[in-house]
Amino acid sequence: MIIVVANSKGGVGKSTLAVHLAAWLHEQGHSVTLADCDAQHSSSDWAKEAVPGVKTVRLTDPDEIHDRLPILGQEADYVVADGPGSNTETSRALLLRADLALVPCKASMLEVRALAQATNVLRQAQDIRGGHPRALIVLSMVGKTYRLTQDMKDAATALELPLAKTSLILRQIYADAPGQGAVVWQLGSRGREAADEVKSLFSEVLPESRKAKSARRPAKQIVG
Template sequence: MAIISLVNQKGGVSKSTTSVHLAYWLVVKQKKTVLLVDADSQRSSSQWVEGMEGVTIPCKVIQTPDDLLEQIPTLAADYDYVIVDGPASLSEATRAILFRSDLAVIPVQPTGVDLRSASDAMRLVKQAQSVRGGLPNVCIFLSRAVKGTKLKDEAIALLSQIQEAKLLKTVIHQKQAIADTSGQSATVWDFSGKPANDSANEYDKLFKEVMSWV
């Protein structure tokens, strides 16, 4: 079993989108057993997977720090992977999640506010690593980027300087196909057309990188 969390205090950075797509990829593409834990008060990911057709992804809503600390290890024993969609805050709930995670994944948008929030998330990760003697491993990836922009290049350069975390090579670019997935309780693999196919290929590459750090 392995516990992978998506964390960042900033909302709208693709935590829920990445959590759902990663869970789907593991279940459908890798034939693994997966539990999705929704720790966000908006319950985006749990409502998303509950509306999916043709695939069942078990999901549990757990939001209090004590419940996260107590329940995640017990639940993880029954699955190959637990994916935790973290809250949009650096709260005690986020701290509890990091104390139970094998890998923390931090999605970051190429904006100044998001880059600063990634540094704040890294602070919590390092605190957990200090207490736990190394875990969780941590990696960062750039999400919702626009190809050919200076912002994207600058963000990659800045994130590359964070020595404590691995910046993944794969970038998830902004696409309408991705934006449409949550409202339709779907993933990019369910859509046709080149934009959806391009995004599916990006997610496939990203998740292969993520799994190499578990």
């Protein structure tokens, strides 16, 4: 299965979501490749440190994505592709090859309105492919006291993209994790709340990917 984390805006939480998803799938016992499709290569460097068992590849050329992504998809149980912030052709190639698109979006009216633009290529891909890839908006960097306003719900509904029930809260630990070469559940008690929410998001989005406890790999722990 090929999962792309896509939003043509930068700084919305794509790499954070992609690395955590790849790490979670790996810990459920699956073979996982993280395809870093952003020219800055931040997610592949981070994933190599945090979850060495996840294979990483850098793919930024659209033709290379078209040609290699399906092969990578056959070689691993899951390919998680971290999309670029701006390159339209790279995004298009990813969305034409993906089975599922997760679209992180900051929880603000301005950002939700901008989603129409940011998901243009996604809609084109769905149009060409008869509705594929299935896509889901994930609200990211949500203020702790935040309530989804009716305006935002209406804007999301107008896009005809479903919204994941679980959102990611704005928490310092997410911003600290790459510097520690870790994912949030490797950071001890400081990371617990973030770990709970991010794992419940993945269980919600990919319920079939959860495996029996005995099949899970032991988790790396960095505490301190």
